[in-house]
Amino acid sequence: MQNQFLIAPVYVLLFSLIFFQNANALDYKAYGFIQPEITSFFNGDGRHNQSNKNFSAFAKGTFVTYLNNNNTKITVNSIGRIDDNDNNRTYIDFQKLKYELFFNDITFRIGNELIFWGVNESFNIVDIINQSNLAEDISGTKKLGQPMVSLSYFNDYGSFDFYLMPYFIERVFPGTKGRPRLAFEVDKNNVIFESSAKKNKVDVAIRYSTVVDDFDIGISHFYGNNRSPNLTFNNKSFKLSQYYPILSQTSLDLQSTKGAWLYKLEALLAENGDEKHFSIAGGTEYTIYGVKETSSDLGIVIEYTFDDRNDFAFNDEGVIALRWTQNDINSTSILAGLLSDLGGNSNRFFAEFEQRLNDDVKLFIDTSISGNIDQNDFTYAFKEDSQITVKIAKYF
């Protein structure tokens, strides 16, 4: 985290130069929200003696301006949180802090960027550019901005994206008081890289994406520090040490949209340090629009993932979920489902409810409940962490 603050002054300087140059009649938009949250855990204190309650506040701000006849764009998109219990969960991150130049069919970008690859709802296996913040969300879907220089070129055949990433952002793990957290603390001071350049290794990625009728296709290659470290137990510190191998990964993501049916597939071949692996994830989503002549929609999502590494946490998992959308004035919706380890015998129920309370206030209620959890499953560390979280977002 501190390292990100170190490079922040460079950005501030760059952006102030741009602003002073174009100080006259700056046309911009700025918006955001602040979201207090309270979490209550059902099983008393945690397995690692954490609190059974947590108070937290999340905030996000977006600022966008176009300059030089809309040929230049500046985007600032920052997120941050203050957490009552977990210091690792108190942070500020610039998910986007970028300067973009648009030419006819070329976009040039410099700065922090948030890039998503993939099509799945649950198992986003090919998404690799941005680092995950596991303190924010243990499932890894919450990302941190990645510093980069990138170029996109598009023509009638599709879009070609090139990324150069000169600086590596380490994964953020929950701290000792974080809940849920891993069985042992992840040691921030014991980080080893396969690459001799360590964090300064220039990661590279290339992607080709296109649309052919009902198909959205993406083919990507990434070479650089793996975003996911290997964690090994250190007998002396009683903490988990992090080892970031060099990853060379080629991936495919594919979606076919046939009326109310969506078919999704992600697959990858990877060389990760000295091991090789193959992983595949996909599924289907079907939506019934206007259930029983009402305005409500009901969708069903089924996804499965396989990885040929036996010791990998997500090597044989499935998810089934129902999404109900009322399409009312308050955008009421519920997503509920079951995540299951098909190879083992562990499962977890989750549900997310959301509803707008008025024009600029929205209520979210999330819950996750452990079902049967195998003692040898990695999620056994979170077995006692069944919880309900209430969030209220106020938008500006």
Place this chain on the structure above:
Amino acid sequence: MRYIKLILLALIFFPFSLQADTAEGVGLKIAKASYENGRGFIDMVSDQLMILIDPKGKEVIREVSSKTLENLDPDDGDKSITFFKTPKDVEGTVMLSHTHISDDDDQWLYLPALGRVKRISSSNKSGAFMGSEVAFEDFSGTDYRKYNWRYLGEKIENDETFFILESFPNYKNSGYSKRISLTDSLDRTRKVDFYDRKGELLKILYLEDYELYKDKIWMANTMRVENVQNKNMTIFKWLNRELDTGIDKKDFEKSSLMRLAD
């Protein structure tokens, strides 16, 4: 005598059979003229304001802005980009849509929280746009070729003469069994009655504040929808509408969504 009877019968039935033949033809002709009335805009940029009014009179306002690219290929539909502004929780969301006349539309959504572009299903024809009384198909289904038409006659209302047209959607998943519309002498559609799948009157659309652009294109700047079943009302207004602004057609491709995203 017998022959005279037959001739009389033929004379009685002939006009009917002629009318049955031409009711579709005349209907199609008026519908086509009305549609073409709004064509030739090349591209269009506008802000849209939507006022949702519940039966108690409580109002909620929704704002979007959009860009539309006219498809010069007469056999394919227009492309459009919608930028969501309010309610504030959807600000930054962008929708790209490629409409087609005989096929399902292609739609993509940019979701700012995830920095992700998602291809979404466009089968949701009858769904409500942002909780309003306007359905997705009311926007995407403006092409006359999406319906089978019948001319029902003329009607005089407030000293104005209107053509009455009946139309039946010929695409899948429509929420309507039929529509009855009134078209004025300038070929502008002024009012549409929508009947639900059961054949009951569902809602009435009034097209108002017509403005003549570029001396040849008629566009309504207000759309008022009264749902007669749930008593909700939606007023949809186009503000700052500009035509033929010279937008790059490449902006309307999926690969450009990231350029437009916040």
